[in-house]
Amino acid sequence: MTEKILLDRLKQALTRSRRNLSETLNIIISRFKSVDESIWEEIEEGLILADIGVATTLYLIESARQKVARGRISDPQRIKDILKEECTKILAESSQGLYFSEVGPTVYLMVGVNGVGKTTTIAKMAHMFKGENKKVMISAADTFRAAAIEQMENWGDRVGVEVVSHHRGADPGAVVFDSLKAAQSRGSDLLIIDTAGRMHTSHNLVAEMVKIKKVIAKSMGGAPHEVLLVLDATTGQNALSQAKIFNDALGVTGIILAKLDGTAKGGIVLTISNELKIPIKLVGFGEKVEDLAYFEPRVFVESLIE
Known part of the structure; x- marks a missing residue:
């Protein structure tokens, strides 16, 4: 997917988030003819309401204020560009691509709470990697949820990848x-x-998941190569608490943010990157199997703030 296509599709997917953040900033900035204390207070409130979170908002405000002071900037319109630069910097600092092993199969352990879209995300990943000429296999180790195995096998048939499965209730x-x-x-x-x-x-x-991770490590040295946490972007700040607990237990190496097209809370991406320093590796932005892409910090910020 080219950068232009990704930008266009993300802009469409992030319409609600952009309206929540970008339009709020535009309204605030338009009311001021110069930069003073009042504008920072209003921007701070606007960022928090956009679900960026208090700690990350304060960090952004302080960084932007320092840039404005150093550059002796008086035009309020410049603030938005500075905020975009600081948001990109936050995301870029923790940005890291997916790991691919040079020897043997690369193993990705997918984790997340119920209802985040994990199964669909796995199907999208398989489709994307097949398009990169990789031979992909799926392990249907969700033996607990009713119809989970059948759902994964159906996805395997649709995208053309092999699925290894046991019966429902089997030992994961x-x-x-x-x-x-x-x-x-x-x-x-x-x-x-x-x-x-x-x-x-x-x-x-969660402890059971730790056991599964140990089975993988014992069976194949160096695996799993990634522990990928799927988060539902529509849950906002609740996604942060999920990420903290999974990370403490499993050592999450990357986050896949699903359902960006259905949320006004896209600002949570900044909070996760700033507070947890866990790289966001993929983003899902639609229901189609091709609606998944590698995370690009600058493109994401351009889609969120304009």
Whole structure:
């Protein structure tokens, strides 16, 4: 996907978020003829209401104020460009592409709470990687949710990738073990492991996920190569608390932000990057299988603030 196509599609997907943030900034700035204390107070309130979060908002305001002071800037219109620069800087500092192993299959362990769109995201990933000429396999290790295995197998048929599965109620660790062996023996480039959605507040279920991670590490040295947390962008600040708990338990290496097209809370991306320093690696912005892309900080900010 070219940068221009990504920008156009993200702009469309982030319409509600952009209206929530960009239009608010424009209204505030238009009321001022010079930069004074009052404008910073209003911008601070606007950023917080856009779901950027208090800590990240204060960081952005302070960084922007310093730039304005150093440059002796008096035109309020310049503030928006400075904020865009600072937002891009925050996202770029934690930006990191997906890891691909040079030897053997690359293993991605997918985690997240119920309802975030994890299964659909995995299908989109498989489709995207196939388009990059990679041989992809999916492990249907969500053996708990009703119809989860059938859903994943249906997606596998649709995108044309092999799915390794057991019966419902089977030991997820056994499914993962068999999937790893199959991926190795069949020369797969990528193994994407689906897991049961679990509430981040359920310590027993999170502990079970830790066990699955240990099974992977024991079966294949260096794996999993990525622990990818799927977050629902529509949940806003609640996504931050989910990320903190999963990260503490599993060492999350990257975040996939789903459902950007349905939220006015796209500012949560900045909070996650600034407070947790976990790179956002992919973004989902629609229901179609091709509605997934690698995260590009500058393009994202251009889509969010104009």
